[in-house]
Amino acid sequence: xxxxxxxxxxxxxxxxxxxxxxxxxxxxxxxxxxxxxxxxxxxxxxxxxxxxxxxxxxxxxxxxxxxxxxxxxxxxxxxxxxxxxxxxxxxxxxxxxxxxxxxxxxxxxxxxxxxxxxxxxxxxxxxxxxxxxxxxxxxxxxxxxxxxxxxxxxxxxxxxxxxxxxxxxxxxxxxxxxxxxxxxxxxxxxxxxxxxxxxxxxxxxxxxxxxxxxxxxxxxxxxxxxxxxxxxxxxxxxxxxxxxxxxxxxxxxxxxxxxxxxxxxxxxxxxxxxxxxxxxxxxxxxxxxxxxxxxxxxxxxxxxxxxxxxxxxxxxxxxxxxxxxxxxxxxxxxxxxxxxxxxxxxxxxxxxxxxxxxxxxxxxxxxxxxxxxxxxxxxxxxxxxxxxxxxxxxxxxxxxxxxxxxxxxxxxxxxxxxxxxxxxxxxxxxxxxxxxxxxxxxxxxxxxxxxxxxxxxxxxxxxxxxxxxxxxxxxxxxxxxxxxxxxxxxxxxxxxxxxxxxxxxxxxxxxxxxxxxxxxxxxxxxxxxxxx
Amino acid sequence: xxxxxxxxxxxxxxxxxxxxxxxxxxxxxxxxxxxxxxxxxxxxxxxxxxxxxxxxxxxxxxxxxxxxxxxxxxxxxxxxxxxxxxxxxxxxxxxxxxxxxxxxxxxxxxxxxxxxxxxxxxxxxxxxxxxxxxxxxxxxxxxxxxxxxxxxxxxxxxxxxxxxxxxxxxxxxxxxxxxxxxxxxxxxxxxxxxxxxxxxxxxxxxxxxxxxxxxxxxxxxxxxxxxxxxxxxxxxxxxxxxxxxxxxxxxxxxxxxxxxxxxxxxxxxxxxxxxxxxxxxxxxxxxxxxxxxxxxxxxxxxxxxxxxxxxxxxxxxxxxxxxxxxxxxxxxxxxxx
Numbered sequence: 088x089x090x091x092x093x094x095x096x097x098x099x100x101x102x103x104x105x106x107x108x109x110x111x112x113x114x115x116x117x118x119x120x121x122x123x124x125x126x127x128x129x130x131x132x133x134x135x136x137x138x139x140x141x142x143x144x145x146x147x148x149x150x151x152x153x154x155x156x157x158x159x160x161x162x163x164x165x166x167x168x169x170x171x172x173x174x175x176x177x178x179x180x181x182x183x184x185x186x187x188x189x190x191x192x193x194x195x196x197x198x199x200x201x202x203x204x205x206x207x208x209x210x211x212x213x214x215x216x217x218x219x220x221x222x223x224x225x226x227x228x229x230x231x232x233x234x235x236x237x238x239x240x241x242x243x244x245x246x247x248x249x250x251x252x253x254x255x256x257x258x259x260x261x262x263x264x265x266x267x268x269x270x271x272x273x274x275x276x277x278x279x280x281x282x283x284x285x286x287x288x289x290x291x292x293x294x295x296x297x298x299x300x301x302x303x304x305x306x307x308x309x310x311x312x313x314x315x316x317x318x319x320x321x322x323x324x325x326x327x328x329x330x331x332x333x334x335x336x337x338x339x340x341x342x343x344x345x346x347x348x349x350x351x352x353x354x355x356x357x358x359x360x361x362x363x364x365x366x367x368x369x370x371x372x373x374x375x376x377x378x379x380x381x382x383x384x385x386x387x388x389x390x391x392x393x394x395x396x397x398x399x400x401x402x403x404x405x406x407x408x409x410x411x412x413x414x415x416x417x418x419x420x421x422x423x424x425x426x427x428x429x430x431x432x433x434x435x436x437x438x439x440x441x442x443x444x445x446x447x448x449x450x451x452x453x454x455x456x457x458x459x460x461x462x463x464x465x466x467x468x469x470x471x472x473x474x475x476x477x478x479x480x481x482x483x484x485x486x487x488x489x490x491x492x493x494x495x496x497x498x499x500x501x502x503x504x505x506x507x508x509x510x511x512x513x514x515x516x517x518x519x520x521x522x523x524x525x526x527x528x529x530x531x532x533x534x535x536x537x538x539x540x541x542x543x544x545x546x547x548x549x550x551x552x553x554x555x556x557x558x559x560x561x562x563x564x565x566x567x568x569x570x571x572x573x574x575x576x577x578x579x580x581x582x583x584x585x586x587x588x589x590x591x592x593x594x595x596x597x598x599x600x601x602x603x604x605x606x607x608x609x610x611x612x613x614x615x616x617x618x619x
Numbered sequence: 620x621x622x623x624x625x626x627x628x629x630x631x632x633x634x635x636x637x638x639x640x641x642x643x644x645x646x647x648x649x650x651x652x653x654x655x656x657x658x659x660x661x662x663x664x665x666x667x668x669x670x671x672x673x674x675x676x677x678x679x680x681x682x683x684x685x686x687x688x689x690x691x692x693x694x695x696x697x698x699x700x701x702x703x704x705x706x707x708x709x710x711x712x713x714x715x716x717x718x719x720x721x722x723x724x725x726x727x728x729x730x731x732x733x734x735x736x737x738x739x740x741x742x743x744x745x746x747x748x749x750x751x752x753x754x755x756x757x758x759x760x761x762x763x764x765x766x767x768x769x770x771x772x773x774x775x776x777x778x779x780x781x782x783x784x785x786x787x788x789x790x791x792x793x794x795x796x797x798x799x800x801x802x803x804x805x806x807x808x809x810x811x812x813x814x815x816x817x818x819x820x821x822x823x824x825x826x827x828x829x830x831x832x833x834x835x836x837x838x839x840x841x842x843x844x845x846x847x848x849x850x851x852x853x854x855x856x857x858x859x860x861x862x863x864x865x866x867x868x869x870x871x872x873x874x875x876x877x878x879x880x881x882x883x884x885x886x887x888x889x890x891x892x893x894x895x896x897x898x899x900x901x902x903x904x905x906x907x908x909x910x911x912x913x914x915x916x917x918x919x920x921x922x923x924x925x926x927x928x929x930x931x932x933x934x935x936x937x938x939x940x941x942x943x944x945x946x947x948x949x950x951x952x953x954x955x956x
Contacts, residue, residue, distance in 0.1 A: 099882070100892050154760050155933065161926045162759045167883045175761035175880065236886075512884065539887070 091188040092220040111245035121189040124267040130242040138198035152176040170226030180218035263287035285326045288333040290479040294486035312445040314465035316363040323360045353437040357411035362403035402442040415477035493572040503549045514549045523608040530584035536593035570595040625721035637721040638701030645944040654730025655714035659946040674713030708732040709743030711796030726750040734904035751914035755922030756899040756947030764901045771804035782849035787867040791856035792875040810849030813838040921945040
């Protein structure tokens, strides 16, 4: 664990990508196979199952630290991280250990199958043997949620440096269902044929936002445009008569969208589609808004009624594999042509639709098309260079998302709450209200969009203008107006205001705007009527 | 015992009616007794000041023309019906706890304090008393300081690594106290030590009063950064990343503060490194001190007041929160300097 803890420190002590990547590359070059397998697993979100509840961990930590549980609970939000809070309150370690990362991971996985008494003894023993960063890392492993400022992309880059294989190849090898228990470093990284797993997806290509409009992109005829759907990005894999659905976050979603099973009846094996999962209204032959899809998100099994009310269809916009061959190097326009042929004769009951291409002769034309995107339940346009290959990850140049401007409303800050973790001693979580006659009706929370300097300024102001405290929440004097930007609005009986916003954030601090000129509940209801 | 408390808490600050004086008042008063020279404790505008001899030079430097009198540690001064004495608080050079005795009732206002001997400040001496006024800046069990020698090793290792990589090491710390403490911890064999103007000004004041500090070079706008390869620059946190700092080319930034104990806080400051070192007592230091005073009545001022007070009450003390305008150790650059 010392080696891994040193790696963690090297990464944690720098904000520079180059330093992180080279620390990780050195580690990959030197560590034993099992340790590097687990390191790859941890950095790609494959963490060991949680074997101890956090409730128990808190109790044991408070007990060992000889502090009352409430004091632990009060400290936790200030520290902002459970694993860190535990590591800090515990007394210093008595002994040390030279065991490896894999040893400790196996030790904590073994906890799942023993009695609670033994589980506790094992955890206490680990705490007594591990100090400083090692203890923190161990706690991170138990509590799950292992994030430490290294994306999978950086990890892949480091791995590429340590193995002399290309990043794109490694990214592909690391996709899908592998686990350190079932494979080896040799099989996963080194072996010639890495296509053994039928479910393995391709790494997604991600677009950058087009900030200043398309004029700088060159000739319009070099580009293709589609709606940018407001759904769930998904990859549908049809191989060996089976089907698999992957999310962009590399989560296998096959069981969540059972309607896609029928795709095998309409498309040949050896096909991989990239597209958007959307709820489909068969009556109007159009996609529903994101609100409809929200009912399906997070459901591992889908009741029949919901399946009938909110059926999901894949809107295919790219073809990654055809007749078993990797198509990613083929130019987009050619991939699209094959995709169109493949989808040409799909009957209405097929769970796949072709996402249409939009006609335009000039960028002005396209701007007009974009202006009606909300009517299509799209959030803007996608622009794709006709001759571009399908790249790995977020790359500038060939794919752009040209989103609609967000909806905005001017609102009054009425409650403030301190953040946690990085923002532990700043007020960053605010509740906003609009006018209803002479009353202020809260309608949304927001906690992003301001600069650190602005958060510091508002924090000083909150300290001096607190009217009342409700636990961690402070009611403040209504004074500051903020422009709240958001992507969507829907009716919500659970909220006092009757509406819920999608992705609300503070887009501007309207220091110029008097309190009385903030928007009203009527304004909000107008928006609900138009966009809800 | 007198029928009313020797010290009371007013909107001007901590007040002693028997001697008609205030301790670290935050609004202008006639007579102010000052624990130490940090800006939240030694404010301008009072008609007269009383502090330790060792604290006065910095106060004069910061507050300009003031009517001030100095006393040695431990000497008892009679003010009205109050017996007053100053005792080392271990916070920064010259810092004191102020002991006030009125008709046999003993109060101690401790200002800011730390229990570890830093080799620079007069070491902390707990005072027996009936009523103890304590800060609680780091009054949570997650704050536990490591011995200074260990932090010194970490800082010197970091500096040596920066120097080896051809980078200038920028270390952010308060100009009064923390910066000088760090100076005494640095291994000058690694390279030259440069200082920001705010730090150098305080160094000058402290050297003039006989405090021995290692050699430093004032990094003015005129000096040539290239003439100091492998240098460490001590500067207030606000100066890190400034135009002045960027002149030095390739560099690494670090902060030295008790808040660096919290990973999230360090990452928000975007400093590459954080060294956990504070001039305030940690959790155990606060509790040990309170026990050693023997006081039954504890008044908790700046910091995690609510939580710390609740813990004291549960453990049998008669403790209460007292609102003050002291700030303790902040990360906001406008906080103390």
